[in-house]
Amino acid sequence: MMVIFPDSAKMFDKKVCVLVDMDGVLCDFDAGFLQRFRQMHPDLPFIPLDERNSVYVEEQYMEMFGASVDARSIVEEKDFFLNLPKIEGALKGMLSLAGRDDVNLFICTSPLRKFENCVLEKYRWVSNNLGKKFTEKIILTRDKSVVNGHFLIDDKPDISQQGSQVARWKHLLFTTHHNRHVIPENGQIKLSGWNDPVLHTVIDEKVKEINSYDAVS
Ligand SMILES: Cc1cn([C@H]2C[C@H](O)[C@@H](COP(=O)(O)O)O2)c(=O)[nH]c1=O
Numbered sequence: 770m771m772v773i774f775p776d777s778a779k780m781f782d783k784k785v786c787v788l789v790d791m792d793g794v795l796c797d798f799d800a801g802f803l804q805r806f807r808q809m810h811p812d813l814p815f816i817p818l819d820e821r822n823s824v825y826v827e828e829q830y831m832e833m834f835g836a837s838v839d840a841r842s843i844v845e846e847k848d849f850f851l852n853l854p855k856i857e858g859a860l861k862g863m864l865s866l867a868g869r870d871d872v873n874l875f876i877c878t879s880p881l882r883k884f885e886n887c888v889l890e891k892y893r894w895v896s897n898n899l900g901k902k903f904t905e906k907i908i909l910t911r912d913k914s915v916v917n918g919h920f921l922i923d924d925k926p927d928i929s930q931q932g933s934q935v936a937r938w939k940h941l942l943f944t945t946h947h948n949r950h951v952i953p954e955n956g957q958i959k960l961s962g963w964n965d966p967v968l969h970t971v972i973d974e975k976v977k978e979i980n981s982y983d984a985v986s
């Protein structure tokens with residue numbers, strides 16, 4: 770499949786810049802973790818996806834098992850990121866954003882500090898699941914507040930409160946297993962998933978706003 774991104778240089782200031790997180794938005798980190806955990810520890814109890822309640826899976830496993838289970842090593846092992854399953858609707862959702870000539874689309878994701886497997890595998894995951902062209906749109910940063918954009922679609926509830934700067938993007942809180950009961954705050958809008966029509970509605974409103982600046986200047 771061929772994806773052609775409209776020329777971003779020519780119309781940059783008229784486009785809505787949308788940043789899309791990976792873990793919990795494009796790829797199902799929790800489901801990938803659970804699958805691997807059950808393979809490695811078939812006799813141990815586990816946390817079903819609908820009982821996940823912390824952003825970081827290892828925190829909840831630490832509460833359950835203490836130091837007797839090393840959940841972190843699963844996340845850091847080779848091929849963990851590469852094999853993460855896609856979130857339902859992610860490909861279609863990304864293609865619908867990439868196909869809009871009024872949207873400038875980027876993938877904005879935080880690598881593990883132990884980057885050896887994670888960074889390359891994130892690129893490979895994007896290439897394998899979304900297409901090679903999307904790898905040109907990857908922004909890797911552990912501080913998303915320094916990235917400029919109109920919207921950040923991200924599953925981490927307090928992402929706009931983290932980082933070194935006041936975030937300039939509006940946070941669209943993407944619903945996934947661990948945040949399903951979180952009530953949006955700090956001006957967030959919660960998206961129920963990739964099929965939530967609110968996503969394109971808020972982008973349409975931003976397009977109108979951007980064009981209205983032109984009309985008065
Ligand atoms: C859910 C979860 C994530 N991580 C790691 C994986 C990534 O490197 C970041 C999350 O990145 P995002 O861009 O904010 O989605 O954190 C983890 O170590 N443990 C987890 O449970």
Ligand SMILES: [Mg+2]
Nearest residue numbers: 790792793924
């Ligand atoms: Mg995430």
